[in-house]
Amino acid sequence: MISFICHTYASKRAALTLKSFFPNASIHCISVALPSDRMEYPITAAYWFKTKYGQSLILGEYLRLITYGNRGDYKSKIPT
Numbered sequence: 001m002i003s004f005i006c007h008t009y010a011s012k013r014a015a016l017t018l019k020s021f022f023p024n025a026s027i028h029c030i031s032v033a034l035p036s037d038r039m040e041y042p043i044t045a046a047y048w049f050k051t052k053y054g055q056s057l058i059l060g061e062y063l064r065l066i067t068y069g070n071r072g073d074y075k076s077k078i079p080t
Contacts, residue, residue: 009048
């Protein structure tokens with residue numbers, strides 16, 4: 001079992017990267033919220049869309065997942 005700490009917005013990419021290096025390991029993420037420009041809206045699943053910073057961060061992460069996936073960086077499929 002591999003446990004790792006990661007910002008919530010990048011946890012999927014981090015887990016897929018670890019899974020590509022350790023395909024037989026059980027991967028467990030401990031996610032932490034990233035502060036945004038407005039302290040009442042940290043970057044989490046519940047609040048990311050409430051600030052322009054959160055929206056741009058999530059869009060960038062989405063584009064990275066697509067780019068790296070198409071490039072073949074992840075040996076496993078990206079679960080939906």
